Amino acid sequence: MKFSVYRYNPETDSEPYMQTFEIEHRQGMMLRDALLAIQEQDESFTFRHSCGEGVCGSDGVNVNGSNKLACITSLTELKDPVEVRPFPGRPVIRDLVVDMSQFYAQYEQVDPWLQRKEPLPEQEILQTPEERDQLDGLYECIMCGCCSTACPSFWWNPDKFLGPQALLSACRFLADSRDQAGEERLDKLEGPYKLFRCHTIMNCVEACPRGLNPTKAIGHIKAIMLKEAI
Amino acid sequence: MALEKQRFDTLILGAGGAGLNAALQLANANLKVAVVSKVFPTRSHTVAAQGGVNAALANVLPDNWHWHMFDTVKGSDYLGDQDAIEYMCREAIPTVYELEHNGVPFSRLANGKIYQRAFGGQSQDFGGEQAARTCAAADRTGHAILHTLYQQNIRAKTQFYDEYFAVDLIKDDEGIILGALVLNIATGEPLLIESKTTLLATGGCGQVFRTTSNAHINTGDGMAMVLRADLPLMDMEFFQFHPTGIAGKGMLITEGVRGEGGYLINKDGDRFMEKYAPNAKDLASRDVVARSIVTEVRDGHGCGPEADHVMLKVNHLNEDVIAKRLPGIRESAKIFAGVDPVKDPIPVFPTAHYVMGGIPTDRFGRVMPTADDDGDHLPGLYAAGECACASVHGANRLGGNSLLDILVFGRLAGHNIIDYVKENKTHRPLNEASVEASMARLDRWDAKGEGMTVSQLRNEFRKTMEDHAGVFRVEDMMAEGVEKVKKIRKKLNDIRLTDHTRTFNTNRTEALELENLIDVGLAIAVSALHRKESRGAHSRPDYPKRDDAEWMKHTLYWRESDKLDYKDVRVQPLTVESFPPKERVY
Numbered sequence: 001m002k003f004s005v006y007r008y009n010p011e012t013d014s015e016p017y018m019q020t021f022e023i024e025h026r027q028g029m030m031l032r033d034a035l036l037a038i039q040e041q042d043e044s045f046t047f048r049h050s051c052g053e054g055v056c057g058s059d060g061v062n063v064n065g066s067n068k069l070a071c072i073t074s075l076t077e078l079k080d081p082v083e084v085r086p087f088p089g090r091p092v093i094r095d096l097v098v099d100m101s102q103f104y105a106q107y108e109q110v111d112p113w114l115q116r117k118e119p120l121p122e123q124e125i126l127q128t129p130e131e132r133d134q135l136d137g138l139y140e141c142i143m144c145g146c147c148s149t150a151c152p153s154f155w156w157n158p159d160k161f162l163g164p165q166a167l168l169s170a171c172r173f174l175a176d177s178r179d180q181a182g183e184e185r186l187d188k189l190e191g192p193y194k195l196f197r198c199h200t201i202m203n204c205v206e207a208c209p210r211g212l213n214p215t216k217a218i219g220h221i222k223a224i225m226l227k228e229a230i
Numbered sequence: 231m232a233l234e235k236q237r238f239d240t241l242i243l244g245a246g247g248a249g250l251n252a253a254l255q256l257a258n259a260n261l262k263v264a265v266v267s268k269v270f271p272t273r274s275h276t277v278a279a280q281g282g283v284n285a286a287l288a289n290v291l292p293d294n295w296h297w298h299m300f301d302t303v304k305g306s307d308y309l310g311d312q313d314a315i316e317y318m319c320r321e322a323i324p325t326v327y328e329l330e331h332n333g334v335p336f337s338r339l340a341n342g343k344i345y346q347r348a349f350g351g352q353s354q355d356f357g358g359e360q361a362a363r364t365c366a367a368a369d370r371t372g373h374a375i376l377h378t379l380y381q382q383n384i385r386a387k388t389q390f391y392d393e394y395f396a397v398d399l400i401k402d403d404e405g406i407i408l409g410a411l412v413l414n415i416a417t418g419e420p421l422l423i424e425s426k427t428t429l430l431a432t433g434g435c436g437q438v439f440r441t442t443s444n445a446h447i448n449t450g451d452g453m454a455m456v457l458r459a460d461l462p463l464m465d466m467e468f469f470q471f472h473p474t475g476i477a478g479k480g481m482l483i484t485e486g487v488r489g490e491g492g493y494l495i496n497k498d499g500d501r502f503m504e505k506y507a508p509n510a511k512d513l514a515s516r517d518v519v520a521r522s523i524v525t526e527v528r529d530g531h532g533c534g535p536e537a538d539h540v541m542l543k544v545n546h547l548n549e550d551v552i553a554k555r556l557p558g559i560r561e562s563a564k565i566f567a568g569v570d571p572v573k574d575p576i577p578v579f580p581t582a583h584y585v586m587g588g589i590p591t592d593r594f595g596r597v598m599p600t601a602d603d604d605g606d607h608l609p610g611l612y613a614a615g616e617c618a619c620a621s622v623h624g625a626n627r628l629g630g631n632s633l634l635d636i637l638v639f640g641r642l643a644g645h646n647i648i649d650y651v652k653e654n655k656t657h658r659p660l661n662e663a664s665v666e667a668s669m670a671r672l673d674r675w676d677a678k679g680e681g682m683t684v685s686q687l688r689n690e691f692r693k694t695m696e697d698h699a700g701v702f703r704v705e706d707m708m709a710e711g712v713e714k715v716k717k718i719r720k721k722l723n724d725i726r727l728t729d730h731t732r733t734f735n736t737n738r739t740e741a742l743e744l745e746n747l748i749d750v751g752l753a754i755a756v757s758a759l760h761r762k763e764s765r766g767a768h769s770r771p772d773y774p775k776r777d778d779a780e781w782m783k784h785t786l787y788w789r790e791s792d793k794l795d796y797k798d799v800r801v802q803p804l805t806v807e808s809f810p811p812k813e814r815v816y
Contacts, residue, residue, distance in 0.1 A: 011732065
C-alpha cells in the first residue's frame with residue numbers, strides 16, 4: 001500500500017513536502033500501525049500516539065482529506081494511495097504534530113467544570129437515570145480535535161469562535177442536572193462569534209471518531225438561549 | 231547556552247489520576263505546583279480504565295469497608311500491607327463522593343444513587359456471596375474521572391508543563407531529591423525544575439511486554455528514575471496479566487463484561503471456569519482466571535485456527551444492557567476483533583496489564599529507601615499510583631482497586647506535601663554534579679555513526695520479557711531471561727539515533743524510554759527469578775505452593791549490581807484485627 005505523508009522539520013526544511021512510503025498491508029492493520037511502520041523505515045518521521053484504542057485522543061490526523069484517529073482507522077477503509085497530513089488550520093510543529101494550544105484555550109473558555117452553589121451533600125448528589133441519560137453523547141469527548149480542526153468557522157475565527165469541541169463541552173455542563181451555573185454559562189456564550197459563528201456545516205459530526213454530534217449540541221444551546229430570552 | 235531553571239514548592243511528575251488528584255489538593259491550598267507530563271493530561275493512561283472504582287457504598291447490595299478490606303487482603307495473596315489496605319478501603323467512600331461532587335458522570339440507579347457493578351474477587355461478609363462494589367460510568371470510568379480531575383485543575387489554575395519529558399531526578403550528597411531535569415519535547419531544550427517536594431505519579435510499565443493493554447507511554451519512567459537515583463523498587467515480580475485482552479492484540483476487555491453476566495468458553499463451548507473456581511467462576515481473582523485460560527489453551531482446548539485463545543460470551547445478555555453498560559466494549563470488539571458481541575463471542579487471551587510492585591512507600595505516600603521497615607522515609611519524596619507500591623495490591627490486584635489506589639493515595643500525598651512544605655520553607659542548595667550526570671544521559675544520544683535502532687532493540691527486549699517472565703515461570707526459563715536482558719542492557723550502547731534535530735524529536739524520547747523499560751524489565755526478571763514460591767500473579771510450576779514461612783515478605787531490588795533484599799509484610803491494620811494468611815480459594 002502506498003502512503004504519501006506530510007513532512008516538515010523547521011530545523012532542516014525550508015518548506016513542507018510530501019514523501020512516499022510503501023507499506024505491506026497485513027490483515028487487521030490500522031492507520032497507526034502503518035505510521036509506525038513508516039517510522040521504522042525513517043526514524044525522523046514524527047506523529048503523536050499513545051493508547052492505540054481510540055480513548056486518549058492523541059493521534060488525530062488528516063487522511064485522504066478527512067480528520068480521523070489513526071489507531072481506530074482500518075487500512076481497509078482507506079483508498080490507496082493514502083495521503084496523510086496534519087490537522088488543517090493549525091500551526092505545524094513538525095510533520096504530523098500540530099500546535100493545539102488555541103484549541104485547548106477555547107475549551108478553558110467555557111469554564112468546563114461542574115459548578116454548585118448549594119452546599120454539597122454528605123453522599124452523592126442524586127441524579128435520576130433519565131437525567132444522567134442527558135449526558136450521553138456529550139461527556140465521551142476525548143479532545144482529539146478532529147471536529148474543531150475540520151470546521152471552516154474555526155479556521156476563519158479560531159480566536160473568536162469557540163469551535164465544536166468547546167461548545168459540546170459547554171452543552172455537557174448545561175445538560176447536567178447537578179450543575180447550577182446555567183445562566184452564567186449562557187451569558188458567556190452571548191455575542192456574534194463564540195457560539196453563533198456555527199453555520200451548521202456539520203463537518204464536525206462527520207469528523208468525530210466517537211460518533212458524537214457537536215452540531216446537535218450547539219443547536220441545543222441555541223434552543224435553551226431562545227427559551228430563556230422569551 | 232545556560233540551563234534554564236525554575237523553582238516550585240512541589241513538582242509532580244505525571245498527570246494521570248494520581249498526579250491530578252494530588253495537584254488539585256495542592257492548588258486548592260495555594261502552593262506553587264508544577265505538573266510535568268509527557269503528554270497532554272487527558273491523554274494519560276487513566277483515561278483507558280474501563281470498569282470502575284471500588285468503594286463500599288452499599289448502593290446495590292449490602293457492603294462495608296471491612297469486607298472490602300478482607301477481599302483486598304485475600305486478593306493480594308496476603309502480601310499486601312494491612313495498614314495501607316485498611317486506610318484505602320475506608321477512604322474509598324469519601325473519595326468516590328468527592329469525585330462525584332467534582333462532576334464525574336457516574337451511571338445511576340433508579341433511586342438516583344451511583345451505579346455499582348459486581349467485579350472479580352468481591353464478597354459480602356468476609357468471603358460470602360458476591361458483592362457489587364465497583365462504581366461505574368458505563369465502561370468509561372477512567373475517562374470520566376480523568377477528564378473531571380483535569381477540569382477541576384483548570385478551575386484551580388494548576389500550572390502544567392504539557393509535553394515535557396522527565397529525564398532524571400536531581401539529588402544532593404545526602405540523597406535528598408532536589409527536583410528533576412525535564413525536556414521540553416517541542417523545542418528539545420532541557421529545563422531544570424527545583425522543588426522542595428517531588429511526587430512521582432508516572433504510572434505503569436506495561437510496555438515491557440510485547441502484548442499489553444498498556445499505552446505506548448507506559449514505559450516505567452518514574453520507576454527507572456528512582457532506580458537511577460540509587461533507590462529500590464519493591465515486589466516487581468508481581469505483574470498482572472488481565473485475563474481478557476483481545477486475542478493477538480492485547481486491547482482490554484473490561485472485567486465488567488463478566489460482572490454484567492458474560493462468561494468464558496473453550497472450543498467445546500464449555501464454561502471452563504466452573505472447573506477452576508467452582509464458587510466465583512468467571513469472577514474469580516484475575517490471576518486465577520488468567521492462569522485458567524492459559525491452561526485451557528495449553529491443554530488443547532483453545533479456539534480458532536491456531537487454538538490459541540478462548541471466547542468471552544456476551545450475546546446471551548440483553549442488547550440494552552450492552553448498550554447502556556458496555557458501549558465502549560462493543561465498539562472495541564467491532565474495531566479490533568471484527569465481531570459484534572451482541573451476536574458473536576469475543577476472542578480473548580491474557581494481556582500484560584498492571585504492575586503490582588513499584589516505588590516503595592509507607593501509607594502516607596512517602597518513599598522508603600531501605601529494607602528497614604521502621605527506618606526513616608526519604609524527606610520530600612513521594613510516590614502515588616501505579617508507579618508506587620504502598621503496598622495495597624500485594625501479589626495480585628483486584629479489579630476496581632487501581633483507580634481507587636491512584637485517587638486515594640494521590641489525594642493523600644497532596645495533603646502530606648502541604649504539611650511538609652509548611653515546615654520546610656526553603657529550597658536546599660543545588661547539586662551541580664547531579665545535574666551534569668543527567669545532562670550527560672541526554673547528550674549520549676547525540677552520538678553519531680552506525681548502530682542498532684531503538685525499535686530493533688525494543689522489539690527484542692519486549693519479546694524476551696514475554697517469553698521469559700510471563701504468566702507461568704520456571705527456574706531455567708527465567709534464569710535465561712535474566713541473562714538475555716542483561717545482554718540487552720549492554721546493547722543500549724550500540725544504539726545510534728539517525729535524527730539529531732531538537733524539534734519534537736520522538737526518536738530521542740523513545741531512546742530515553744527504552745533505557746527506562748530495560749531497567750524496569752530487569753527489576754521484574756531478577757525479582758521473579760529469586761522468589762521460589764507461587765503467590766498471586768507470580769506462578770511457578772516448579773514451586774506450586776505459597777510458602778508463608780519463607781516468602782511472606784516484600785522483595786526490594788536495586789539497580790546497582792542487581793542487588794536484592796527483603797522486608798516484612800505489615801500485617802497489623804490500623805484499628806481492626808489482622809487477617810491471618812489462609813489458603814486462597816474462589
